[in-house]
């Protein structure tokens with residue numbers, strides 16, 4: 399099946415032709431499959447935000463292409479608005495962009511712009527609110543009466559209400575406490591499971607990435623350093639650490655056990671997988 403999104407030899411240079419010229423993305427290529435949950439990780443300044451702003455045409459490539467269902471999104475620049483509806487981008491700290499007087503109106507802003515009216519608009523708003531755990535009685539409140547985590551849910555609902563084919567989330571859990579982070583990720587996982595939509599998640603947290611995604615893209619200094627399933631990427635734990643990146647806590651423990659001579663495969667990233675290996679070792683030992 400054709401990938402839903404293809405990034406082909408993408409380069410983006412800020413301030414091209416000026417003394418401040420800087421390439422934030424250089425020759426990046428990768429595909430995103432329909433229904434996939436892709437995680438993007440990389441240290442600060444590695445190019446994550448620049449990359450994802452190309453996926454819905456907020457930034458235009460200096461070189462290379464973005465294909466959505468096989469079509470270059472800039473083939474007809476006048477239609478870039480449609481691309482922005484199909485690829486929904488939720489920025490970092492999106493709650494700062496809430497401005498309407500009620501939660502309902504804020505969620506309705508995007509889908510109304512898309513041309514939805516009447517029952518269709520009402521359904522889109524209520525459905526999106528439900529997906530992110532905003533109750534009906536909160537819809538008529540001012541967004542400013544809500545907690546930080548709830549405000550963020552409202553901003554996310556505003557994008558979901560546009561029913562994007564691809565949802566791109568830039569650090570959706572930044573600044574939330576551990577319970578808030580896990581609650582929001584649970585909503586995002588449910589959305590992925592129930593709607594089967596493609597999600598691209600940018601995160602600084604290897605643990606968050608490891609727990610949620612099907613495939614990982616690791617960026618370093620404007621390039622793709624590696625890509626693969628979590629098992630494939632974490633099998634290269636030493637390389638990640640020497641590139642100044644993190645590994646999930648479980649992988650770190652497994653790597654340390656391996657270093658101490660325990661006969662273990664360090665490419666594990668879930669408690670269950672580590673437990674299985676340790677139990678197998680114990681059984682093996684008991685049989686000796």
Ligand SMILES: Nc1ncnc2c1ncn2[C@@H]1O[C@H](COP(=O)(O)OP(=O)(O)OP(=O)(O)O)[C@@H](O)[C@H]1O
Pocket residue numbers: 412413420421422440441442443444445446447448449
């Ligand atoms: N508007 C801009 N003008 C000039 N340079 C920029 C601009 N935006 C980003 N950069 C530079 O491009 C590089 C990549 O930045 P980008 O924000 O894409 O990285 P990032 O991986 O998202 O970082 P973070 O994790 O801190 O959000 C950085 O060196 C940054 O300083």
